[in-house]
Amino acid sequence: MDVTTGAVLPEECIATIISFTSPRDACRASLVSPIFRSAAGSDLVWERLLPQDYQQIISESVSPGPSSSASLNILSKKDLYFHLCDTPILIGNGNRSFAIDKLSGKKCYMLGARELSIINIGRRITSFWEWISSAEMPVLAQSRFSEVARLGLGHWLRIRDTPEGYDGRLPSMREDMWMEIEIGEFFTDQVDSVVEMCLMDTACDPCKSGLVVHGIELRPK
Template sequence: MGANISGALLDGDGNYGPPSRPRLDDIPESCAALVLAKLDASEICKLARLNRSFRAASSADFIWESKLPSNYKFIVEEVIRDPTLLNLQKKELYARLSKPIPFDSGTKEIWLDKNTGGICLSISSKALTITGIDDRRYWSHISTEESRYPTVAYLQQIWWFEVDGEIDFKFPAGTYCLFFRLQLGKSSKRLGRRICNSEHIHGWDIKPARFQLTTSDGQHAGSQCYLDNPGNWVLYHVGDFVVENPDALIKIKFSLTQIDCTHTKGGLCVDSALIYPSSVAKVVRSCSS
């Protein structure tokens, strides 16, 4: 008789019944946290909706500390220059850094890729050195709703086309890709519809534009191509660079040129330069193509 009831449990009325089966709610919060620590940020947020154990565990600092980039203190203290952010819970800090944050007088932005925590950077046209930019015969800054920034640089016509940029930064170890975001033609809205003025587009099909990248630790990359696809913003790949020492400040210099003075070129919008981790760059390029 004892053997028959040894595995039974009392129910709410004091009667013996079959043992209850373990449920997800019975998972200890500490065990749930160990599971979440193995996942990426988007998967953590999905599992946090599963039950109370996962929801409570999903706020643990040690989980989100591992998702933040290794140089997050450098970003907060020396790039954004808002050390009060370090007082936030790590989950809140991750969420804050996942939204674009302007720096350097609003001419640059930094954010974390929401899924991977990889560092992404944007450098506006106003933070670039553009030959002839102050001469209104050649260049102007035009307002737009199609950029992260209020304006883009618009080239009407020029013989010597040269755009240079540089940035000093501490990147986590990994491979990074640098792009220029450009558009042939000047887009605007008329009666609520997007239109593109192409009257000044010329010269880009005669000789290719050259893209170059160098780093302070001796890396070089380059490419060249004809600019095309009028009326659409295109990410032109400049090159890749590799970071091995996450504690070292690295200087990235990059350029875009078409300096064949046998012909003029014009009708080009220069929006920004962008730096993405290579894994993020693949996704961005597939979405923009």
């Protein structure tokens, strides 16, 4: 806008400029004026801020109700963006979930316990895992997946799919009431690279039991 003459850029032009910023900047721009609010909320802006392959991803949704593929496709692009930020959708066979990082717009994936290789290692194999329905979990820690894995009793454990152990780090509480611990970070500039993740504890004593595995989540740094 030219403050000396009062001339205003067309809304589509403003929207195009905003689309080259970030989700946070787009929300801030909406506070400037009514025309900026309209431009910042347009599909033109949020189409660009969504992941490039978002249409393919939501077509794989197997979530019911408001998160179904049909329901997601009728949302405005801005509403779709924030729905995917706040409500992860199940994709594929239902053992993986997808969400968007609210500040950056980058993709977040979680591999449910059924997608992981959860095994016992070593000679003293006394541990066992059982699969339980997420409906059996406490109300405050519901899983987005239909099943979770629970450790009965054992000395060693290994979950794969950083060879490093807990490394003195402590778990923290998530918004969904699950406890979370960071098991590592990685960087790759290869599109088709393979990343192996592993959580393990080989200390024999004390025995371990009661660990419930929800999944492993991959998030942008």
